[in-house]
Amino acid sequence: MMNLCEENTKVTIPLVMKAIGWEFMRTTALTMKDGGQELANKQNGFQMINPTENWFPGLKEIQDYYTSWDWCYGNTPKFHITQSFPVPGGLIHNTSGTCADVKVTMTVESGKISDITLFVPEGFSSFGFTGEAKVVTGLKGKRFSINAFNELENSLDSLLDEKERFVTECVRQVMTSA
Structure with missing residues (x-):
């Protein structure tokens, strides 16, 4: 495992997010085939979301539950x-x-x-x-x-x-x- 910056010093989080978004837009979901620019043009782009309580009420409660001790450890089998x-x-x-x-x-x-x-x-x-x-x-x-x-x-x-x-x-x- 390594940090991407060690391989390419020009890598940034926004560039990685853009590359991942581009792959999703140009790849069909069921067949995983590269549809190129033609498929990407049909996708209407992608939009970044803001995963905050303001945008998604109740998100904090869900996050607290799934990061709690009860969820992480309390459900372990004997x-x-x-x-x-x-x-x-x-x-x-x-x-x-x-x-x-x-x-x-x-x-x-x-x-x-x-x-x-x-x-x-x-x-x-x-x-x-x-x-x-x-x-x-x-x-x-x-x-x-x-x-x-x-x-x-x-x-x-x-x-x-x-x-x-x-x-x-x-x-x-x-x-x-x-």
Whole structure:
């Protein structure tokens, strides 16, 4: 992709609009054949429109709707994001000696976080818990964005230990990679 001005320094927006208008006037709609000057003469020219509220009452309302969060994100189908993260050696104490991963699965419905599941490897939890856990309930119902995560993280930051900070960074990465 490139800017047209890089190819031809004489290109301007009015010239591009004129060229596009000319193509529409000289090309038949159904067959896409070039009718040349003869067809263009039959078209009675083209007129630029002014897409403003004055010319088209209600246009602003339509524009606001189609640029709103509800339209852009709220209509998205349900989806899941899953990512695995290798746990740094100093944060895990497993007896198998194998590399362990924390796995985060996030479910998003209609643009909002509906569920977050965390897979905890053996030796990671100080309480001895391993397996899947439903977590981070503070994010449930929030719009799927990094802002939701930042709000939660800021409120918890002073309470988190090194392992919990690692997990929150994993969740952050899931949200920012989507």
